[in-house]
Amino acid sequence: MIKAINGMSVKNWRDDILYEKIPYDSVGVNIIVMNTKEYEVPDTNAHFHHGVEIIMPVSGSFRIMIEGSVYIIKRSEIAIINHNEIHSTSLLEADENYRCYIIQLEYDMLQSIYPEIDHIKFRNHISKNHCKLKKLIEYFCNEYITEHRLATMGFVYLLIDELSLYVSDKMINKCSNPTPDFVIAIMHYIDEHYREDIKMTSLAKQFSFSYGYMLRAFKDHTHITIKEYLNNKRLEKATGLLLHSKYTIKEIAIESGFPNTKSFHNTFKQYHGTTPNVFRNKFKNDSQ
Structure with missing residues (x-):
């Protein structure tokens, strides 16, 4: 089963996605809790979207390619895809069931509360020393209620504050330069x-x-x-x-x-x- 709040189901992900238009809620957040059989998890072809995506497998592991770099994301490790970064994923290993948390944050919303987003790049792979970030992701994906706008914004501020600890040394500015x-x-x-x-x-x-x-x-x-x-x-x-x-x-x-x-x-x-x-x-x- 897939719990997808304002998001796409796994069935939709089987299509060849080039630019993924994500249906955000009124705040600018999309939550997907993937809980399904291993054989039902599709690979995704290379695509990009306007915003930041955070993926954390609860069981199993997957391989992700982000802008030419390849990472293997194991259980409780975190992948972060920055704004407009081209990426693709494939499942590597899972138990009988595969569970994964996905948080997608709209670019315009992020820019309004965190202007630095235009000039920084979050680390694509966080493999350790992320206990607080892990707990924030787990709590929000399990407790998120779309009607609670104030609580959602509070969470986003907490999440961005924690993510700011994982900024890469590489400074970028790609936001006004979409892939042709x-x-x-x-x-x-x-x-x-x-x-x-x-x-x-x-x-x-x-x-x-x-x-x-x-x-x-x-x-x-x-x-x-x-x-x-x-x-x-x-x-x-x-x-x-x-x-x-x-x-x-x-x-x-x-x-x-x-x-x-x-x-x-x-x-x-x-x-x-x-x-x-x-x-x-x-x-x-x-x-x-």
């Missing part, structure tokens, strides 16, 4: 064709751009290269197969779109700091 349609279109194309041999020159011709302009524009708006985005998409598929299939490393490399086992091995080690086999064995052991 053609960049989203390139991402969507890669989402659909990542198993194929995608050449950058052919991609530029397909979208009627010069090779150099396409590479620069994509990186300017996403902060990663097209090659990095492609590798991340392939790694998303490969990670799922490592943990949930009995395929060999060679079979996983081919199924995920890597040209050969060596390329898969080198790319995986570059992003995860370890080899596919070590990752597979370690994560499965940690989950037991």
Whole structure:
């Protein structure tokens, strides 16, 4: 079952979302408590939205790609997606049931009470020393009542105050620079064709751009290269197969779109700091 207050159900998340328009309440908050079977949890394709999203799994774990960086979010750890950050998720491990808390905060509301939001970036992955933040998320997701506007605003102030402790050193200002349609279109194309041999020159011709302009524009708006985005998409598929299939490393490399086992091995080690086999064995052991 899904408790979704002013939010979308899991069924809606199966669609290919490029820009996700979130139906906030009158205050600017959306709460989703996901409590469902493991097999009913969909992966989400790359998308973005205007606001800040906080995700905390209560059971199980998921993999999230945020602007080219890949994180594994385990039980009671927290993922924070900043305003306009492109991200995608996939479930890694769960018990029979999967439970997760999601808080989405509207950008305009955040800007009105926390003007610094235009110039800061919250840390994408909080793995420890977050006891107060964890308790705030748990309490609000379980006790939230839409009619209590004053209580909601009080909670938002408490939450922002606590989140301010987790600001990254990197200063950004992306709020007035939304991702253009053609960049989203390139991402969507890669989402659909990542198993194929995608050449950058052919991609530029397909979208009627010069090779150099396409590479620069994509990186300017996403902060990663097209090659990095492609590798991340392939790694998303490969990670799922490592943990949930009995395929060999060679079979996983081919199924995920890597040209050969060596390329898969080198790319995986570059992003995860370890080899596919070590990752597979370690994560499965940690989950037991």
